[in-house]
Amino acid sequence: MERTSNDMNTKLFDYLDGTMSADERKEFEHILSASPALQKQVDEQRLLESSLRILKLEEPSPAFAQNVMSKINQSSQGSSLSIRNGIFLLVGVMVVSLIATLLVQAGVFDATGSLSAPTNMGGLSEYIKQPLPSISIPINGKLIVNGIILLNLAIGFIILDRAVLRPYFERRMRHS
Amino acid sequence: MVHDPDIPVIERVLQGEQHLYAQLVNKHKSYAYSLALRVLESKPDAEEAAQDAFVKAFKYLGGFNREAKFSTWLYRIVFNTAISYKRKQKMKLQSIETVHLGYSQDSLEKNDKKKFIEQAISKLNEADRVAITLFYLQEFSLEEIADITNTPANTVKVRVHRARHRLAEELKGILNEEALSL
Numbered sequence: 001m002e003r004t005s006n007d008m009n010t011k012l013f014d015y016l017d018g019t020m021s022a023d024e025r026k027e028f029e030h031i032l033s034a035s036p037a038l039q040k041q042v043d044e045q046r047l048l049e050s051s052l053r054i055l056k057l058e059e060p061s062p063a064f065a066q067n068v069m070s071k072i073n074q075s076s077q078g079s080s081l082s083i084r085n086g087i088f089l090l091v092g093v094m095v096v097s098l099i100a101t102l103l104v105q106a107g108v109f110d111a112t113g114s115l116s117a118p119t120n121m122g123g124l125s126e127y128i129k130q131p132l133p134s135i136s137i138p139i140n141g142k143l144i145v146n147g148i149i150l151l152n153l154a155i156g157f158i159i160l161d162r163a164v165l166r167p168y169f170e171r172r173m174r175h176s
Numbered sequence: 177m178v179h180d181p182d183i184p185v186i187e188r189v190l191q192g193e194q195h196l197y198a199q200l201v202n203k204h205k206s207y208a209y210s211l212a213l214r215v216l217e218s219k220p221d222a223e224e225a226a227q228d229a230f231v232k233a234f235k236y237l238g239g240f241n242r243e244a245k246f247s248t249w250l251y252r253i254v255f256n257t258a259i260s261y262k263r264k265q266k267m268k269l270q271s272i273e274t275v276h277l278g279y280s281q282d283s284l285e286k287n288d289k290k291k292f293i294e295q296a297i298s299k300l301n302e303a304d305r306v307a308i309t310l311f312y313l314q315e316f317s318l319e320e321i322a323d324i325t326n327t328p329a330n331t332v333k334v335r336v337h338r339a340r341h342r343l344a345e346e347l348k349g350i351l352n353e354e355a356l357s358l
Binding site: 009010013044045049056057061065068069071 | 223
C-alpha cells in the first residue's frame with residue numbers, strides 16, 4: 001500500500017518536473033482524470049512549487065568575503081616554514097651532523113669517562129658520619145654523540161619532508 | 177572535464193594571485209551561507225561554517241581535480257563543514273528554544289508567504305531541508321545533489337520527492353493553523 005503510494009508520488013513529481021516519457025505522461029494523465037484526489041494533490045503541489053519560486057538565497061554579513069580573505073592571510077602567515085627557510089634549516093642540521101661525525105671519526109669522543117659521587121664531603125663530613133656508597137656511572141661520549149647525530153638526521157628528514165618536498169610538489173601540482 | 181567558468185580564476189589564484197579568490201568568495205557566498213544555514217539553523221554558526229569552508233577550499237584548491245564543477249566541490253565542503261559544526265552543536269547540547277525562537281516570532285507576521293514557507297522548511301528533517309535547498313535555490317540536478325551530499329542519486333531522488341510532499345503537508349498544516357488563529 002505504502003509502496004503504491006510512493007510510486008504514485010514519484011510519478012506525480014516526475015509529471016510536475018516534466019521528466020516523464022510521452023507514454024508515461026499519457027498514462028498518468030489518464031489516471032489523473034479518473035482520480036479527483038490525485039488531481040487535488042497535483043494542484044496543491046503545483047501551488048507549492050510556484051510559492052517556492054519566491055525562496056531566495058540568504059545573504060551573509062557584508063564583511064563575509066573580507067573575513068574569509070583575512071582568515072586566509074592569517075593562516076598563510078602563521079603556516080610553517082617557507083621552502084627557502086626550510087632549506088637553510090636543513091643545511092644547518094646537516095652541517096651539525098657532519099661536524100659531529102667528523103669529530104667522532106677523529107676520536108675526540110673515544111675516551112670513556114665516569115660520573116662519580118664525591119668522596120670528599122668537605123665541611124659536610126662532620127654532619128655525615130656514615131660513609132657514602134660509591135656510585136660511578138660510566139659515560140660513553142661516542143655513544144651519546146652518535147645518538148645526537150641520529151636524532152639530527154631524523155630531524156633533517158622531517159624538515160626535508162615538511163618544509164621542502166611537500167610544498168615543492170604541492171606547488172608543482174598546482175602549476176601542472 | 178566539465179566546462180566551468182570558475183576555472184580561469186582558480187588557475188590565477190593557484191599561480192599566486194591569491195587576492196582573486198575574493199571573486200570566487202563573492203560569487204558563491206550567498207549559496208554557501210544559505211546551505212550552511214539550512215543545516216545549522218543559526219545565522220552566526222552558518223556564517224562561521226561557511227567562512228571556514230571557503231578557507232578550507234582555498235587550502236586544498238591545488239587538489240581540486242576539475243572533474244566536477246568548482247561550485248559542486250565547494251558546496252560539498254560547505255555541507256561537510258556545516259555537518260561537522262552541527263555535531264559540535266549537539267555536543268554542546270544547545271537549547272532547542274534558541275533554535276525555534278525565531279520561528280515562533282515569525283509566526284506573528286501572518287501575511288508573509290516567505291515566512292510560512294521558511295517555517296514549513298524548518299519542520300523538515302535536516303536531510304530533507306538540505307535536499308530541498310539544493311533542489312530549489314540553485315536548481316542543482318539530482319546527480320549534483322548526490323555528489324555534494326555524498327549520497328546515491330536514487331536516495332537523493334526519494335529524499336527530494338519526500339521533502340516536497342512533506343513540505344506541501346506542512347504548509348497546509350501551517351496555513352490551517354493560521355486560518356484558525358485569525
